[in-house]
Amino acid sequence: MNKSTCVDVQRLDVRRGKSLVLDQVDFQLSPGRIIGLLGPSGSGKSTLLRSIVGNQITSDGAVTVLGKPAGHKSLRNRVGYMTQSASIYEDLSTRQNIAYFAKILRQPSAEVDRVLHTTDLAGQAGHLGRDLSGGQRNRVSLAIALLGSPEIVILDEPTVGLDPVLRADLWKMFSQLAATGSCLVVSSHVMDEAMRCDEILLLREGKLLGQMTPAALMESTGAENPEDAFVSLIAAGGTKQVPNAACARAEASGNVRRRRAMNRTLATAGRVLAQVMHDPRTIALMLLVPSLLIGLIAWIFTETDAFSRIGPAMIALFPFVVMFLVTSIATLRERRSGTLERLLSMPMAKGEFIFGYTLAFTLVAIVQTVIAVSFAIWVCGLHIEGQLWLLFAVAALDALLGISLGLMASAFAHTEFQVVQFMPALVIPQFLLAGIILPREQLPGALQAIGDWLPLSPAIDALSDAAAGTTDSATAINMLLIAAWIAAALLIGSLTLRRRTA
Numbered sequence: 001m002n003k004s005t006c007v008d009v010q011r012l013d014v015r016r017g018k019s020l021v022l023d024q025v026d027f028q029l030s031p032g033r034i035i036g037l038l039g040p041s042g043s044g045k046s047t048l049l050r051s052i053v054g055n056q057i058t059s060d061g062a063v064t065v066l067g068k069p070a071g072h073k074s075l076r077n078r079v080g081y082m083t084q085s086a087s088i089y090e091d092l093s094t095r096q097n098i099a100y101f102a103k104i105l106r107q108p109s110a111e112v113d114r115v116l117h118t119t120d121l122a123g124q125a126g127h128l129g130r131d132l133s134g135g136q137r138n139r140v141s142l143a144i145a146l147l148g149s150p151e152i153v154i155l156d157e158p159t160v161g162l163d164p165v166l167r168a169d170l171w172k173m174f175s176q177l178a179a180t181g182s183c184l185v186v187s188s189h190v191m192d193e194a195m196r197c198d199e200i201l202l203l204r205e206g207k208l209l210g211q212m213t214p215a216a217l218m219e220s221t222g223a224e225n226p227e228d229a230f231v232s233l234i235a236a237g238g239t240k241q242v243p244n245a246a247c248a249r250a251e252a253s254g255n256v257r258r259r260r261a262m263n264r265t266l267a268t269a270g271r272v273l274a275q276v277m278h279d280p281r282t283i284a285l286m287l288l289v290p291s292l293l294i295g296l297i298a299w300i301f302t303e304t305d306a307f308s309r310i311g312p313a314m315i316a317l318f319p320f321v322v323m324f325l326v327t328s329i330a331t332l333r334e335r336r337s338g339t340l341e342r343l344l345s346m347p348m349a350k351g352e353f354i355f356g357y358t359l360a361f362t363l364v365a366i367v368q369t370v371i372a373v374s375f376a377i378w379v380c381g382l383h384i385e386g387q388l389w390l391l392f393a394v395a396a397l398d399a400l401l402g403i404s405l406g407l408m409a410s411a412f413a414h415t416e417f418q419v420v421q422f423m424p425a426l427v428i429p430q431f432l433l434a435g436i437i438l439p440r441e442q443l444p445g446a447l448q449a450i451g452d453w454l455p456l457s458p459a460i461d462a463l464s465d466a467a468a469g470t471t472d473s474a475t476a477i478n479m480l481l482i483a484a485w486i487a488a489a490l491l492i493g494s495l496t497l498r499r500r501t502a
């Protein structure tokens with residue numbers, strides 16, 4: 001790769017499903033320039049941009065960015081990426097969205113103010129994502145991509161839905177960024193925008209038709225306006241010309257890396273909690289529903305002493321189910337909204353993401369556990385012989401089990417609807433076989449064996465022991481089993497996060 005090349009794409013093939021979406025695409029880009037990526041809808045522009053960011057599984061060829069393979073760890077804070085759909089959190093304000101990504105990129109709060117101003121969003125800083133217009137959401141997404149003035153800025157249709165004045169302002173800002181040495185690759189459908197670029201890449205049906213300056217495009221087609229030039233070049237099948245200019249930055253190590261990882265994990269936990277705080281219904285679901293259900297069960301069994309037997313199992317079941325549902329839907333939403341793709345193109349490890357989520361929901365689960373257990377004991381009259389602190393500890397561990405299984409389950413669902421479908425498949429067998437309606441020893445042999453290996457079984461056993469004051473080495477083993485299920489689920493959840501998609 002030439003020293004003055006910052007993006008080098010060599011004979012790139014990308015297959016998506018059965019189609020060859022990029023076919024032997026070959027070009028080099030220089031720093032300090034704005035590159036317009038043009039082509040009809042479906043020609044492969046987004047796929048090419050994702051290949052440069054390193055989020056796209058490629059079939060053949062090579063993409064080298066700033067001297068490293070695309071997607072390399074060291075590139076994650078050197079490449080800014082704005083996806084085609086606005087990848088922002090709907091339940092966070094504009095400022096909270098930008099500030100969260102700024103923390104991941106270790107940018108100061110002054111940088112948050114700078115990009116808010118640049119994208120003309122200062123007036124909407126306090127508005128929630130879901131209350132913004134389409135164009136404003138795109139601008140929040142653009143503001144995030146501009147954080148830290150990255151050396152390579154990949155923008156997938158950044159000016160869609162913007163008025164002409166703001167569009168002109170943004171192009172001025174793109175030029176200023178390019179003047180500092182950044183290389184901007186901007187896909188667009190708007191031809192007069194293409195004329196503001198230093199170079200144009202023209203794609204059609206996955207093939208690169210040409211790389212040229214806007215002036216060369218006009219000259220080679222003899223067209224009177226850019227729109228006609230584009231149509232005429234597409235019709236002619238293209239020609240290839242080339243133009244060109246240098247880049248660098250350093251890495252960190254040891255304790256510094258660990259501290260940064262901790263900061264990103266805490267920033268993620270803080271962000272998830274901020275999202276929860278904007279959603280009173282979710283707070284009510286998580287904190288109150290388990291207690292209400294425990295109260296209902298106690299009421300049903302008022303005339304018998306059955307509640308004293310199944311009460312601990314209910315403390316295991318309801319918080320587990322609620323935490324499973326909320327966590328799986330929250331993480332699935334993250335996967336589907338594009339924010340996960342954006343985060344994983346930044347210096348964010350998969351484990352940091354998973355632990356950030358786990359930490360936030362664990363804090364919620366602890367509050368939920370305290371409410372549910374207190375309600376069961378002091379309102380519903382659940383009689384406790386054992387130590388209270390142990391009961392709280394096992395109940396919290398059980399809620400954490402629901403969280404970790406929810407994180408894992410979200411990897412195997414494509415929609416919220418599918419997550420909800422997991423519920424009966426996952427919860428009803430546990431309700432039937434984990435010793436809630438009948439002690440497991442009284443189940444037929446094969447069912448007992450299955451019941452013994454369900455994740456909820458050790459939680460129910462340990463909670464029953466803690467409530468009855470009959471804790472022994474079996475209780476400790478059950479707590480270890482819960483911890484093992486949690487670790488396995490978090491590991492699987494983390495392994496299923498993919499930086500690259502097909």
Ligand SMILES: Nc1ncnc2c1ncn2[C@@H]1O[C@H](COP(=O)(O)OP(=O)(O)OP(=O)(O)O)[C@@H](O)[C@H]1O
Nearest residue numbers: 016017021039040041042043044045046047048502
């Ligand atoms: N997951 C997928 N499986 C199979 N084919 C896909 C998948 N995603 C996209 N494609 C196909 O890949 C081709 C290129 O898509 P891409 O999104 O890169 O085009 P584009 O030029 O960005 O389009 P637009 O301008 O409409 O956004 C399209 O023909 C599309 O149908």
